[in-house]
Amino acid sequence: MNIPQFGLKGKTALITGGGSGIGFGIAKAYTEAGARVIIIGRTESQLKEAVAILGSNASYYVFDITEQSKIKDLINRIVDNQGPIHILVNNAGIHLKAPASKTTDDAFLSVIQTHLLSAFTLSREVMESMKRYDIKGSIIMISSMTGIMAMTQVVAYTSAKTAMLGLMRGLLADYAEDGIRVNSIAPGWIKSKMLHQALDKDAERKNKILNRIPFKEFGKPEDIGNAAIYLGSDASSYVNGVLLPVDGGAAVGF
Template identity: 40%
Template sequence: MAIDFKNFNINNAYSLEGQTAIVTGGSTGLGLAITRCLISAGAKVIVLSFETPEQAAEALAEFGEQAVFYQFDITNTDHTQEMVDKIIADHGQISILINNAGNHCKKYIWDMSVEDYVKVLNVHLVGAFALTKALVPHMKTFNYGNIVFMASMTSYIGQPQVSGYSTAKAGYLGLIHTLTAECAEFGIRVNAIAPGWIDTPMFHKATDHDSTRLSKIMGRIPAKRVGDPMDVGMCAAFLCSEAARYITGACIPVDGGALIGF
């Protein structure tokens, strides 16, 4: 559809007013920043997490009725469709899905069991696939939807001790390409974000007592600083808005230039 330049207001292009999103892992870390940005843009956010309702309530209190929590383990794929159907029955049209839930297993491959590896894949790839599969037919009925996967630097570069994580994150790239080819004609856009090193508790856990690792990371980032979680949240809100209406099948690095850093 052509843009009506006479009546164009760029603020409207970035608005998510009236839309409802599902964000997995949306009450902590990067997920909480995504929740905050989507709500700021006007959306209502359904947060899915294995956290207890009490834990989530504290994190989401600032958003009032704009954030609704459902306790759910996305690896419980036998019940994914049931959960999605309940959310749709409770809240109506769901036009945004952010696949953000994840876990880590920091081990070298010679120390990692097959069970460790499969557990990581089940959260990142299998759980996200099941949730996406459950929602796409719903989005098709409205000829509209936006799906975003949370990729990683490890989608592109080698890092030690994260073979399961890197497999899953690289797998997202193939998945968004295939889903784009399948879903674009139905008005459903599928993209990914690849965060670099972001100022989160996980980052501090990995670097606060490892000056060598921190120095190596900072030496790779042309921007000479780590990112803020809101940098990722704002990118997610953009990708789900009409301002990005012709962007699909893309993975956007939010990394201060780390992927091309020397």
């Protein structure tokens, strides 16, 4: 059954970190829902491989989102070449697993810059572009379960992902009158390279997490992609400022 309001036909989506993991899962779901997808990342070979899989409705730009002074020019170039952006998914990120006592100031700042500061600049420039073209767009923040619950050894990541929720609320307050929505997704533990890096050598932590999830299994990137379709589509036109956990019940599991 085709329900148009749940589709993305006619929409252009920009996805940061769309070449792998959750970002690629979102990009794949978006192309299947009819969107034209633009992915950005730092590694061209990875982006090229992703676009080859995604098909003719996908393209890429090689870009390091921590270069904030260049973001405005990037967005202008994308809009000039591809047309107005309807959806921005702030997904790109880095992980740092270390106790607070071993987390240096520079390492902490690097995580904050990648997740939070870059997401702010990207969102601001995309939302200003949406205003110019009278686009009633959607901004989606990919937060984390660490934005909901306390976890050991991820103080920088927790701080960044929790702050993204404050960024969501601040942007919502400033742009709601323009018809631009801002929502967040909190992925649970999703099968990805980042998850493997965090857990493959830490069986105790892995088992602790699995025991917390009522389903007793990790999620898939497409689980986040399907949630992102909803938040990017007209079906969620009155949904604004929501944090949607996609976690298999981990946030409420006993």
